[in-house]
Amino acid sequence: MIILEFKAQGKNTQYQAIDEAIRTVKFIRNSCISLWMDNKGTGKYDLSKYCKILAKEFPFANELNSTARQAAAERAWSSISRFFENCKKKVPGKKGYPRFQKHCRFGKADAARTVEYKQSGWKLSPDKKSITFSDKKGIGRLKLKGTWDLWRFDKKLIKRVRIVKRADGYYVQFCISVEVNEQLTPSHSTIGLDVGLKEFYTDSFGNSEPNPRFYRAGEKILKFYQRRVSRKKKGSSNRKKAINRLGRQHLKISRQREEHAKRLVRSYRKKSAAFIVGRLCIKGDRFCCKAALF
Structure with missing residues (x-):
């Protein structure tokens, strides 16, 4: 698995739509964490089903692509499973109990300012120099600025697409499932x-x-x-x-x-x-x- 990152270029209205999508992802993740705290024995599939309930109750959650909602639930379960693993391994110090994501400054990690799509909700242009997001958030078409050769990879190999917000702008990441086999002459040292x-x-x-x-x-x-x-x-x-x-x-x-x-x-x-x-x-x-x- 390799990750190729491009700088995203768009209009201010599109950037506002990305911000709204990121806030929706935070809401879904925090809601899944709250469900796990209030109901003992909640599992990974329960959180995935809970995304559908949130989409029916809240119109702004329904505007986000279904795979992006599932990715937010998976992110919540990742923090829960990490906490359980640390407890089983008896890691010294804090075990990393899941916390709610809040509005953070730009100096924090990128995970709190990311919206992730799976293999739907987006479409690459034929020249692969732009990408269009088709959910109801209104992100639309974004130009991709970078030097990576994205055209070399088949679209089926792209497993996930992320939009990351940083202090200097917005970026689009492509998670590509490829095996990098490079033959090197052993130096026996x-x-x-x-x-x-x-x-x-x-x-x-x-x-x-x-x-x-x-x-x-x-x-x-x-x-x-x-x-x-x-x-x-x-x-x-x-x-x-x-x-x-x-x-x-x-x-x-x-x-x-x-x-x-x-x-x-x-x-x-x-x-x-x-x-x-x-x-x-x-x-x-x-x-x-x-x-x-x-």
Whole structure:
């Protein structure tokens, strides 16, 4: 399974329709969580059936595509099953009891600002440079801006389509079910990587990568934007603009971290070596060891 992401371009009315769809997804997920809390023994299929009841009771929920409602219920059950697994495994600390999703700022996770469709409710253009959402929310046709070769994949391989809202705009993600088989010549060598705080990592040959500390480098700017948010009046348009600027800065730092990690992985991947990465479990005060083959 691979994920291809494109920047979505549309009109302001379309962006408002996406926001309404995201709010509907939050409502369905929170309603499923509430049903599970109030009724002992509620299972995955009970939550799926509950989506139909919500669609009949609330017109705005009926406007959302049925597969998107099911995806919201699956997201609720995912948080419930994760809580049960942590309890069975006796994970130290908090077990992750399911919580209701609230209106969050842009610095939070993308899962709270996502609407997900399965294999219906959307249609790609013949040139695959735009996508049209056909539910009653009124999202309509969105242009796709990106460099991925989406035309190489058959439409049947696209299992899910997500619309993600971030501080710098809206994005469309395609979850494609393909197997990536790449033949690499084995180097018959093993490299050990020790991840730390002072150094980003140190390998078994003594080579080390300094920790870039992107957050510390941008902390001064973050504090500046955070002060601007706190000075604005709650509910005002100026406060919303200040929150957006703060979210853009957080997004920049997260992308810097991600690209830095990808660059290091590519450098070791070209060596075609098996390496062992050490990871410190701080919560359980244990040392975990993971092995990966590249």
